[in-house]
Amino acid sequence: xxxxxxxxxxxxxxxxxxxxxxxxxxxxxxxxxxxxxxxxxxxxxxxxxxxxxxxxxxxxxxxxxxxxxxxxxxxxxxxxxxxxxxxxxxxxxxxxxxxxxxxxxxxxxxxxxxxxxxxxxxxxxxxxxxxxxxxxxxxxxxxxxxxxxxxxxxxxxxxxxxxxxxxxxxxxxxxxxxxxxxxxxxxxxxxxxxxxxxxxxxxxxxxxxxxxxxxxxxxxxxxxxxxxxxxxxxxxxxxxxxxxxxxxxxxxxxxxxxxxxxxxxxxxxxxxxxxxxxxxxxxxxxxxxxxxxxxxxxxxxxxxxxxxxxxxxxxxxxxxxxxxxxxxxxxxxxxxxxxxxxxxxxxxxxxxxxxxxxxxxxxxxxxxxxxxxxxxxxxxxxxxxxxxxxxxxxxxxxxxxxxxxxxxxxxxxxxxxxxxxxxxxxxxxxxxxxxxxxxxxxxxxxxxxxxxxxxxxxxxxxxxxxxxxxxxxxxxxxxxxxxxxxxxxxxxxxxxxxxxxxxxxxx
Amino acid sequence: xxxxxxxxxxxxxxxxxxxxxxxxxxxxxxxxxxxxxxxxxxxxxxxxxxxxxxxxxxxxxxxxxxxxxxxxxxxxxxxxxxxxxxxxxxxxxxxxxxxxxxxxxxxxxxxxxxxxxxxxxxxxxxxxxxxxxxxxxxxxxxxxxxxxxxxxxxxxxxxxxxxxxxxxxxxxxxxxxxxxxxxxxxxxxxxxxxxxxxxxxxxxxxxxxxxxxxxxxxxxxxxxxxxxxxxxxxxxxxxxxxxxxxxxxxxxxxxxxxxxxxx
Numbered sequence: 001x002x003x004x005x006x007x008x009x010x011x012x013x014x015x016x017x018x019x020x021x022x023x024x025x026x027x028x029x030x031x032x033x034x035x036x037x038x039x040x041x042x043x044x045x046x047x048x049x050x051x052x053x054x055x056x057x058x059x060x061x062x063x064x065x066x067x068x069x070x071x072x073x074x075x076x077x078x079x080x081x082x083x084x085x086x087x088x089x090x091x092x093x094x095x096x097x098x099x100x101x102x103x104x105x106x107x108x109x110x111x112x113x114x115x116x117x118x119x120x121x122x123x124x125x126x127x128x129x130x131x132x133x134x135x136x137x138x139x140x141x142x143x144x145x146x147x148x149x150x151x152x153x154x155x156x157x158x159x160x161x162x163x164x165x166x167x168x169x170x171x172x173x174x175x176x177x178x179x180x181x182x183x184x185x186x187x188x189x190x191x192x193x194x195x196x197x198x199x200x201x202x203x204x205x206x207x208x209x210x211x212x213x214x215x216x217x218x219x220x221x222x223x224x225x226x227x228x229x230x231x232x233x234x235x236x237x238x239x240x241x242x243x244x245x246x247x248x249x250x251x252x253x254x255x256x257x258x259x260x261x262x263x264x265x266x267x268x269x270x271x272x273x274x275x276x277x278x279x280x281x282x283x284x285x286x287x288x289x290x291x292x293x294x295x296x297x298x299x300x301x302x303x304x305x306x307x308x309x310x311x312x313x314x315x316x317x318x319x320x321x322x323x324x325x326x327x328x329x330x331x332x333x334x335x336x337x338x339x340x341x342x343x344x345x346x347x348x349x350x351x352x353x354x355x356x357x358x359x360x361x362x363x364x365x366x367x368x369x370x371x372x373x374x375x376x377x378x379x380x381x382x383x384x385x386x387x388x389x390x391x392x393x394x395x396x397x398x399x400x401x402x403x404x405x406x407x408x409x410x411x412x413x414x415x416x417x418x419x420x421x422x423x424x425x426x427x428x429x430x431x432x433x434x435x436x437x438x439x440x441x442x443x444x445x446x447x448x449x450x451x452x453x454x455x456x457x458x459x460x461x462x463x464x465x466x467x468x469x470x471x472x473x474x475x476x477x478x479x480x481x482x483x484x485x486x487x488x489x490x491x492x493x494x495x496x497x498x499x500x501x502x503x504x505x506x507x
Numbered sequence: 508x509x510x511x512x513x514x515x516x517x518x519x520x521x522x523x524x525x526x527x528x529x530x531x532x533x534x535x536x537x538x539x540x541x542x543x544x545x546x547x548x549x550x551x552x553x554x555x556x557x558x559x560x561x562x563x564x565x566x567x568x569x570x571x572x573x574x575x576x577x578x579x580x581x582x583x584x585x586x587x588x589x590x591x592x593x594x595x596x597x598x599x600x601x602x603x604x605x606x607x608x609x610x611x612x613x614x615x616x617x618x619x620x621x622x623x624x625x626x627x628x629x630x631x632x633x634x635x636x637x638x639x640x641x642x643x644x645x646x647x648x649x650x651x652x653x654x655x656x657x658x659x660x661x662x663x664x665x666x667x668x669x670x671x672x673x674x675x676x677x678x679x680x681x682x683x684x685x686x687x688x689x690x691x692x693x694x695x696x697x698x699x700x701x702x703x704x705x706x707x708x709x710x711x712x713x714x715x716x717x718x719x720x721x722x723x724x725x726x727x728x729x730x731x732x733x734x735x736x737x738x739x740x741x742x743x744x745x746x747x748x749x750x751x752x753x754x755x756x757x758x759x760x761x762x763x764x765x766x767x768x769x770x
């Protein structure tokens with residue numbers, strides 16, 4: 001997993017920096033010629049910088065979808081909205097500020113009397129730029145480039161969320177299944193890349209400053225060997241794909257169950273001779289849009305999620321109504337089809353440590369409402385913007401002493417360490433049994449159903465028949481156990497092992 | 508009418524105006540500078556003296572009127588080509604900090620594509636002329652004192668053997684002793700190389716004893732023009748102020764009244 005992620009990471013980072021340089025050079029020239037524009041352009045680049053890289057990447061996805069739709073209508077071809085393109089654009093935009101700053105500040109740092117002398121002895125504009133301005137600006141320009149390179153290599157780990165292979169795959173997967181060696185490997189590999197690239201650029205910088213062209217060439221050579229060597233090796237190792245036979249792209253959001261189910265689907269399709277690839281770590285909303293746009297072909301989603309995000313319903317409906325409406329509406333509105341209901345539910349619930357719940361006499365959400373003002377609630381990052389939260393408010397009027405959001409893994413930690421009293425939980429989570437958590441009952445039926453369904457996109461309708469055998473074959477107990485196999489700290493299984501275990505029970 | 512055989516003036520300003528933001532900083536100036544003369548251009552700061560100088564190598568363009576250098580209108584010249592033919596030492600020297608002293612001196616010959624051997628010989632010659640040791644050629648500008656840097660600037664200006672030398676405040680922030688020796692050196696090179704030298708300076712003390720002609724600017728116009736001694740007779744307030752200006756005033760007056768004593 002590491003070598004090809006490393007190669008992809010290096011490839012996308014190098015391409016993004018190259019793109020950023022191509023954009024920055026004329027912009028810097030423009031800003032030097034027109035200082036009045038400087039404030040505006042640099043402020044614009046600074047604003048981009050304040051957007052978290054994760055959000056910037058995510059924003060490019062819908063943007064490219066819209067642009068793709070327009071080009072499809074106007075010119076008859078679409079553009080890929082997932083993977084390389086959004087990563088490239090977002091990372092390049094992110095690298096722009098240090099490059100512009102370095103360029104503008106570097107050229108502005110050349111003393112005016114030096115420029116006057118260059119003009120006065122009869123240098124042309126071009127000679128002045130190449131002989132005087134660039135060499136004198138080099139340390140600051142290269143400083144900007146080094147910052148841009150290190151940032152880009154770091155931020156490229158987040159490209160995983162828009163479906164671009166990167167070292168982030170290791171980090172996201174590792175964080176999810178609490179495989180710290182995976183997380184550390186991903187981080188170290190990214191740091192290693194950043195250090196090598198920074199060293200090479202530093203060599204070029206000092207070479208330029210001392211006019212030691214050998215040093216510049218050495219640095220440049222190191223970069224070229226690194227990028228061309230690693231990415232070239234990666235391309236040569238790729239399995240050749242038969243003409244016209246695009247592999248089925250299986251999507252997975254960024255949690256264990258999704259990774260396991262993606263592997264399970266992949267194994268089933270491979271067994272039928274269908275080539276597959278997996279794009280894991282997708283954001284929840286991005287996954288559905290990617291399916292509708294044909295960037296991925298199949299993934300598992302949940303009725304309650306789709307009810308809100310795909311159909312835009314703000315209040316839940318009974319389980320049967322939800323499934324029936326989705327089955328009827330998704331093909332019409334999004335050209336997406338529900339191929340099968342897998343047989344288990346991964347619903348939101350609120351959970352407490354059993355001991356706490358018993359001590360406070362809390363059995364149901366109604367009991368919780370009474371005790372809530374003295375309790376601290378921790379949710380996962382998306383819960384508070386979901387309809388469940390509104391439904392809980394409407395149904396029980398929960399008001400907590402404190403409300404915090406965490407990534408799912410850290411949320412569980414917060415409960416264990418006593419920093420939170422109540423957390424959100426998923427009914428298929430393996431930890432519920434293992435950690436002796438109590439799921440609070442929902443007597444008023446406020447929380448919607450979350451039946452796991454297999455969604456199929458418009459490009460591969462034949463998958464429905466190929467995977468029909470999965471319908472109703474995965475009971476919640478089996479899913480919990482499979483999840484626990486990868487989530488637990490001891491006797492951990494790989495995602496593939498858990499998928500194989502689950503497959504054996506789904507026959 | 509003058510006879511056509513007479514050599515053209517080195518510099519001829521003909522009704523030249525330069526405007527900045529609506530104000531004339533050079534205001535309808537007509538002026539001739541004969542070949543071989545050594546001329547100081549002076550005046551209070553903002554009087555337009557540097558602008559007048561920079562018109563000659565087209566570092567500044569005239570908004571009206573003509574500037575001719577050896578009879579050629581500078582407006583018709585290609586600026587880089589024009590400038591390579593005119594020695595120029597700018598305010599603050601402006602040596603290229605990333606080039607060695609030798610490379611700095613050889614800058615114009617390099618632009619003119621002279622052969623490396625010819626450039627090296629010229630650098631050695633010029634280091635001798637400005638009285639710097641030959642091994643200074645390998646130093647970088649940051650390793651030079653202010654006076655040494657000024658001499659290198661002068662050598663750079665003379666490297667391609669120009670007929671015309673433009674000096675903008677060559678004494679800059681040098682200490683008095685260094686100023687005197689640099690002024691002597693400029694004067695010596697002027698004679699040696701048969702140059703026409705136009706020198707902008709705000710401080711008359713160093714110039715008066717060496718130049719043949721002093722031109723005083725005020726508010727973009729020329730308010731006095733003559734031999735150093737003739738300036739004393741001027742009643743123009745700008746000239747009076749200049750002569751009465753700070754710094755060893757008594758010396759200056761002595762120099763003005765009795766130049767023969769100082770020389």
